[in-house]
Amino acid sequence: MAESSGAFIEWVDERYSTDIDRFDEQHKHLFGLLNDLYVAIDEGHSEETVGDILQELERYTEYHFGDEEEFMQDCGYAMDCADCFYDHRDFHEEFVETVGEFRERHENGEEITLDVLEFTREWLDAHIGGDDVDQNYSEYYAASVPEDYEYQPGKLNKTRQETRTYEADDTAVALGSDVHVGGDISIPHGSLADWLARLVDRHGDRPVALVPNGDGYASRTFRELYDQAWAVAGGLLEAGVEPGTSLGICAQSSYVWSVVDVACHLAGIVSVPIYPDQSSERAVAIETTAGVDKLVVDDSASAAVREAAGTVFDIDALPTAERESLPGFDDVATDVATVVSPLGGDMETLGHAVTHRNLLAAVAMLGEQFPLTRGSTGTSLVPQAHVFQRVATYYLWDNGAAAAYIPTDDIVAGLQAVDPDVLVGVPRVYEHLSDELQAEIDDLGGLKGRLADGAARDRGKAFSEGKSGSLTDSAAARVVFSPLRESFGLADLDYALSGTDPLDTDLVEFLWGCGIPVSQVFGRPGLTGVGCVTSYGSSSPSALGEPLPGTEVAVTDEGEIVFRGPHVVERYWETSDVMASATSGDWFRTGVDGAFEGETLRRTE
Numbered sequence: 001m002a003e004s005s006g007a008f009i010e011w012v013d014e015r016y017s018t019d020i021d022r023f024d025e026q027h028k029h030l031f032g033l034l035n036d037l038y039v040a041i042d043e044g045h046s047e048e049t050v051g052d053i054l055q056e057l058e059r060y061t062e063y064h065f066g067d068e069e070e071f072m073q074d075c076g077y078a079m080d081c082a083d084c085f086y087d088h089r090d091f092h093e094e095f096v097e098t099v100g101e102f103r104e105r106h107e108n109g110e111e112i113t114l115d116v117l118e119f120t121r122e123w124l125d126a127h128i129g130g131d132d133v134d135q136n137y138s139e140y141y142a143a144s145v146p147e148d149y150e151y152q153p154g155k156l157n158k159t160r161q162e163t164r165t166y167e168a169d170d171t172a173v174a175l176g177s178d179v180h181v182g183g184d185i186s187i188p189h190g191s192l193a194d195w196l197a198r199l200v201d202r203h204g205d206r207p208v209a210l211v212p213n214g215d216g217y218a219s220r221t222f223r224e225l226y227d228q229a230w231a232v233a234g235g236l237l238e239a240g241v242e243p244g245t246s247l248g249i250c251a252q253s254s255y256v257w258s259v260v261d262v263a264c265h266l267a268g269i270v271s272v273p274i275y276p277d278q279s280s281e282r283a284v285a286i287e288t289t290a291g292v293d294k295l296v297v298d299d300s301a302s303a304a305v306r307e308a309a310g311t312v313f314d315i316d317a318l319p320t321a322e323r324e325s326l327p328g329f330d331d332v333a334t335d336v337a338t339v340v341s342p343l344g345g346d347m348e349t350l351g352h353a354v355t356h357r358n359l360l361a362a363v364a365m366l367g368e369q370f371p372l373t374r375g376s377t378g379t380s381l382v383p384q385a386h387v388f389q390r391v392a393t394y395y396l397w398d399n400g401a402a403a404a405y406i407p408t409d410d411i412v413a414g415l416q417a418v419d420p421d422v423l424v425g426v427p428r429v430y431e432h433l434s435d436e437l438q439a440e441i442d443d444l445g446g447l448k449g450r451l452a453d454g455a456a457r458d459r460g461k462a463f464s465e466g467k468s469g470s471l472t473d474s475a476a477a478r479v480v481f482s483p484l485r486e487s488f489g490l491a492d493l494d495y496a497l498s499g500t501d502p503l504d505t506d507l508v509e510f511l512w513g514c515g516i517p518v519s520q521v522f523g524r525p526g527l528t529g530v531g532c533v534t535s536y537g538s539s540s541p542s543a544l545g546e547p548l549p550g551t552e553v554a555v556t557d558e559g560e561i562v563f564r565g566p567h568v569v570e571r572y573w574e575t576s577d578v579m580a581s582a583t584s585g586d587w588f589r590t591g592v593d594g595a596f597e598g599e600t601l602r603r604t605e
Contacts (some may be wrong), residue, residue, distance in 0.1 A: 008038040009121045015129040018138035021374050022151070023071070025202065025400065026064045027128050032198050033057045034124065036190070038117055050112060052333070054103040056189040061099055063186045065092040068137075071151050077140045084136050091133065095123060172585025176557035177596055179564075185364040185550035187566060188398075191356045192265040192337055193328035195398075200226045203374070203400045210377065210404035210418050211255045217404060217417055220255060222397070229262035233326050235319030236267055239294075240311070243268035243327040246290045246339060246573075250274040250283065250305050251298035251315050253384045255405050258393065260296050260315065261384065264338075268327040270573075271338045273385035276300035278343060284308045289351045290339045290573055333357040339573045340387045340525045352525045352582060353573040359391065361550060361566035362528040366395040368549040369533060370422075370495050370519070374400030378422035379415070381406050381429050388499030388521070388529035392424040412436055415489035423496040423516075427503050430496075430518065433488075434507055437514055440484060451476040457506065460513030464541050481514045493517055496536075499529060502603070508541040520545065526588050527551075528567040532601055544594060544601040553601060554587075561594040561601065562587040 009031050017024050037053045039045075069089055072078045078085040099120075106112050128134045188195045200222050207219040241247050247269045251257055264271040272290040274283050280302045287295070287308045295301075295309035298316070306312050313319065331337075333356050341350045378396040380403045382389035393403045401422070406414030411432060415423075425433075441452045455476035462470075485491045496511070496518045503520060511518045517536040522544045523529040532553060534545035544561070547553045551565040568588045571581055582588065593604045 008035050008117070009124065018128075018134055018141075020138065020141060022371070023064075023068060023134075025374060026060075026067065027124075027134075028202050029060060029198075030057075030064065030124060032201065033060060033189070034117065034120055036194070037112075038114075041112060041114065041117070047106075049332075051103075051106055052189050054099075054106055054112070056186070058096070058099045058103050060186045061092075061096050063184065065096065068092075068134075072137055074151055075137075075141060075145050075149060077137050080144065081136065081140060088133060088137075091127060095127070098123075172583075173562055173587050173589070174557045175554045175562075176559070177555040179552050179554045180547050180596065180599065180601070182365075182547035182551050183368060183549035185361070185368050187357065187364045187550075188360045190333060191328060191331035191335065192359060193268075193326065193331060195360060196226060196229075196262060196265060197329075199397055203397075206375065206400055207377075207402040208397060209255050209258065210402055212405065212407060212414075219402065225259065225262060228259050229266055230326065231320040231322070232259055232263035232318050233267035233269075233328070234321035234323035236263060236269060236313075237323070237327075238321040239313070239319045241267070241269055241294050243330075244270065245294075246270045246272045246292050248272045248274055248287055248290070248292035248295035248309060249385070250276050250295060250301040252276060252300050253380055253382065253389070253405065254298075254315075256315050256318075257384045258403070258405075260318065261390070264328075266326045266328040268331050268335075270336050273338065273340060273383075273390075274301075274305065275343055275383055275385045276302075276305075277383075280304035286341050286350055289341075331356060333360070336573065338390075340385075342525050343386070351573040352569040353571045354387070354525075354528055354569050358528045358567055358569055359394065362391040362530045363394045363398050365530050365548040365550045365567060366392065366497075366521075367398055370395075370497070372396070372399035372401050372422065372494070376401040376421040376494070377404055377418055378402070379404050379406055379418070379420050379424050381408060381411060381414075381423075381425050382499075386426065386499075386529075387525050388426065388523060389424060391529045392422075392497060392499070396422065412488060416487075417489065419489045419492060421492055421494045423490070423493055424499070425497070426499050427501060430498055430503055430507065430511065433516075434510055437484065437488070438510075440487070441480070444480065448480050452480045456481065456513035457510045458513065460509030460511065463512050463537060464509060464539055466539065477515065485515050490516060495519060497521055499523060502534070502542060502544065505542040512536070512541075521548070524588075524590055526569045526582055526590075527563055528569060530567060531563050531590075540597075540600050540602070542602075543597075544603055546599055546601065555594055555596065555601075556589075559593045559595065559604060561590045561592045561603075563590065564588070 011028050011031050040050050040053055072085055102116055203222040205221045208222040208225045209220040210217040249260055249271055261271055272292050274286055283305045292309055294311040296313045296315050336353045337356045337359055338354045340352050340354055378401055380393055384390050396403050404418040444452055496516050498518055498520045508518055519536045520534040521530055522532040530548055532545040533548050534543055553563050555561055564586045570583050594601050595604050
């Protein structure tokens with residue numbers, strides 16, 4: 001297991017912290033990459049592994065330095081301390097160039113020696129910990145930046161978020177549009193086991209989950225989740241689940257579901273989530289397609305699903321065993337991590353073979369589009385078998401945020417208890433929330449009732465048109481909608497993410513008018529759940545939106561929407577060990593017709 005702190009370079013708050021969480025986390029990630037590179041070289045890992053880490057180190061330094069420089073301009077440091085800023089930027093350029101040279105030398109067959117790592121360590125130590133570089137902007141931030149200042153990535157440097165368009169190229173599909181490209185992302189390297197180990201190193205005793213306990217919600221830490229999953233991984237291996245084989249999970253969403261999921265990554269087992277609420281016929285078909293012989297269940301799993309598996313484990317009595325090491329750390333990014341299937345649809349679309357890289361790319365896409373502060377809280381309202389919810393949960397964890405496992409039989413009570421910063425759902429969740437909000441509005445009387453009558457939808461429509469709305473709408477926002485959000489536990493929302501299919505336009509405008517910042521993420525299981533986004537406040541709330549960072553989207557000459565990128569699932573999983581292609585060349589065909597209007601993608605009938 002590679003450590004992200006330890007003997008080679010270890011994070012020490014007293015020396016390195018800038019007291020700005022965003023950049024401390026990025027610096028820790030750089031330390032982790034350097035430690036991973038040290039371990040790979042010291043333990044004689046493959047040249048491919050060393051090359052992958054070097055490429056990630058180069059990509060991430062470029063991303064981090066760009067983010068840091070934009071922050072320095074945005075907060076005023078670049079103007080008030082101009083010489084320091086330009087010197088700082090020169091240091092960045094020199095280091096990026098040096099890391100690029102290391103990567104090129106490695107690609108040309110030269111050995112990367114420990115002397116190279118020593119140079120990198122000394123540079124990072126001096127740059128981050130030295131009094132005259134990163135600590136300079138840290139001191140400026142503490143002394144000169146107002147407390148209510150909030151950095152918004154991409155606000156100044158538009159190239160960090162702008163949509164790029166390329167001419168259609170020769171591909172296995174005939175394109176009828178230009179290729180629209182999202183921004184850049186930095187994908188965590190290695191397997192999900194490697195990524196999880198780094199999360200524990202970075203976030204340790206911070207909350208990773210909020211779990212219902214009868215009287216409210218109890219927190220679980222990153223370390224507790226990891227240790228529990230480690231023990232379950234050992235137990236599953238002892239019980240005969242072989243690394244590289246599939247394990248079904250047919251249970252309602254819960255914290256323990258996530259423990260099993262993490263255990264599979266640590267053990268190198270391919271998880272196969274099965275919706276317990278779908279038909280037994282389809283569930284058994286998924287088991288058969290994915291070669292599931294062993295299955296984790298709760299009481300919601302049908303008899304037919306249980307009978308189709310050779311071995312059944314009760315999720316409340318999982319096997320555990322002590323192990324010094326686990327085989328998941330031998331997995332590589334291109335290995336299959338999980339097999340996902342849509343809830344409905346054609347039986348031939350069962351079994352998308354999602355790799356570690358697919359999942360980590362999808363996490364990076366959400367992280368770049370929706371940056372989070374460590375210590376935030378998000379929700380788990382959708383079954384974890386839904387790939388969008390699982391990716392969203394990983395996105396929360398990647399940013400040091402906790403996932404609250406809210407029972408679906410009383411969503412409002414759960415929201416009131418956890419007061420989330422990020423609401424994650426699918427259309428039915430937002431339809432239910434809309435109904436609850438409207439019922440509260442309908443019960444208002446007097447002045448509040450008159451102010452609220454139709455104001456939410458009018459205000460949301462005006463918002464999408466770039467207008468402020470009427471004075472009555474503004475009054476309703478203060479007198480009605482702000483207290484209403486607070487009563488629902490939604491007063492502090494940074495994001496409300498809706499996955500899969502677009503919401504009804506009237507519903508979106510109603511939620512926007514109530515102050516619920518809904519952004520819609522269009523995706524499919526073959527896209528690891530993510531593809532395009534219609535952002536909060538968009539002038540086209542019914543559109544599929546624009547490509548998320550890290551993805552490319554186009555329309556074929558027949559009008560079908562296609563995607564390309566590291567989130568695209570290339571193959572289906574089949575028990576014959578023959579992996580049937582899920583793509584046409586590099587492109588994933590969604591089966592959805594669409595067209596571009598400017599930079600915005602719309603669905604067509």
